[in-house]
Amino acid sequence: MRAAVLAELGVPRPGERPEPVAGDGQAVVEVLAAGLNPIDVAIAAGAFRDGPPPLPSVPGLEGVGVLDGRRVYFDATVAPHGSMAARAVVERDLAIELPDGLDEALAIGLGISGLAGWLALSWRAALQPGEHVLVLGASGAVGQIAVQAARLLGAGRVVAAARSEEGLALGRELGADAAVGLEAHGDALPAALREAAGGRIDVVVDPLWGAPVLAAMRAASRGARIVHLGQAAGAEVTLPGAVLRGSSLAVLGHTGFAVPDAVRREAFGRMAGHALRSELRVLVERVPLGDVEAAWARQRAGPRRKLVLVP
Numbered sequence: 001m002r003a004a005v006l007a008e009l010g011v012p013r014p015g016e017r018p019e020p021v022a023g024d025g026q027a028v029v030e031v032l033a034a035g036l037n038p039i040d041v042a043i044a045a046g047a048f049r050d051g052p053p054p055l056p057s058v059p060g061l062e063g064v065g066v067l068d069g070r071r072v073y074f075d076a077t078v079a080p081h082g083s084m085a086a087r088a089v090v091e092r093d094l095a096i097e098l099p100d101g102l103d104e105a106l107a108i109g110l111g112i113s114g115l116a117g118w119l120a121l122s123w124r125a126a127l128q129p130g131e132h133v134l135v136l137g138a139s140g141a142v143g144q145i146a147v148q149a150a151r152l153l154g155a156g157r158v159v160a161a162a163r164s165e166e167g168l169a170l171g172r173e174l175g176a177d178a179a180v181g182l183e184a185h186g187d188a189l190p191a192a193l194r195e196a197a198g199g200r201i202d203v204v205v206d207p208l209w210g211a212p213v214l215a216a217m218r219a220a221s222r223g224a225r226i227v228h229l230g231q232a233a234g235a236e237v238t239l240p241g242a243v244l245r246g247s248s249l250a251v252l253g254h255t256g257f258a259v260p261d262a263v264r265r266e267a268f269g270r271m272a273g274h275a276l277r278s279e280l281r282v283l284v285e286r287v288p289l290g291d292v293e294a295a296w297a298r299q300r301a302g303p304r305r306k307l308v309l310v311p
Contacts, residue, residue, distance in 0.1 A: 004084035005056055006057050006059050009055070011044065012044060013293055017058055031065045031085060031311055032104050032310075034084045035306065037061065043059065060083030061076065061077055063084075065087075065090075085289075086311045096269075106284060109306040113306060116229050117205065119267055121149050127154070131203055132200045136208045136213065137232060137233075140232070145280070158175065158176045159179070168180075174281075177196075190215045204224065206226055208230065209228065209231040209232075212233050213233075217244070223250070228252065286308050295309060
């Protein structure tokens with residue numbers, strides 16, 4: 001069976017693996033497309049909290065495949081049979097049937113990264129209609145969904161923050177009321193963020209950490225919620241206690257592993273409905289499975305689109 005094979009910690013390479021066999025409560029799916037995520041890179045490097053993966057193995061947590069004649073989305077594969085192969089093993093009860101007409105690559109864009117952007121607002125922050133939202137890293141796959149989710153969930157004003165002009169333009173195209181360059185304002189970044197938000201920031205979606213989130217905290221309104229779900233800009237930040245106390249900020253960690261299955265299913269179904277009505281989109285790029293090494297390098301560098309491997 002053709003697959004991306006992780007023979008040692010680091011980067012998988014094209015190769016062959018034995019046909020997978022499902023255990024109790026599991027199923028073998030015919031993979032149509034597999035998502036590549038930062039968590040896949042961390043797992044393959046042995047840097048994830050659960051320790052290194054079995055070797056050799058096939059990486060990949062999420063994908064779209066055929067199960068019992070139906071197209072399904074899945075984000076819970078069973079090691080060592082990940083999604084980056086012709087066939088994978090999944091937890092049968094966690095697979096979500098796709099509606100007719102939903103593009104497979106787009107469905108993956110709504111998956112791990114899409115759910116992170118959507119649930120950060122709808123579930124973790126419990127966004128209220130009319131609140132003002134700041135999305136850091138708005139040009140990434142998570143940020144793209146978060147900008148649109150804020151609008152669809154009733155935010156009163158949405159600000160997209162990104163590094164590049166291309167990313168800022170994308171944020172505006174996706175519905176942000178304003179866009180702020182993260183590297184264009186120096187020490188005045190908090191003031192620029194606050195001004196773009198109309199003087200009020202109630203919720204911050206943060207997949208970056210590092211210096212950008214500190215600037216966002218300085219700009220945020222009293223009682224704002226900072227939803228932290230990634231560290232693309234740095235693993236650490238020096239945070240003066242007065243920043244938290246002065247505005248009574250709440251920093252909320254968010255991970256998809258903590259989301260109840262019913263909440264996850266409802267959110268995916270709602271996003272799928274918006275996508276079918278052309279109300280929600282994410283930039284995706286299909287990459288042949290044989291180019292997995294190049295895709296891995298691009299993922300580590302931070303692509304501005306969702307990379308989807310096709311067997």
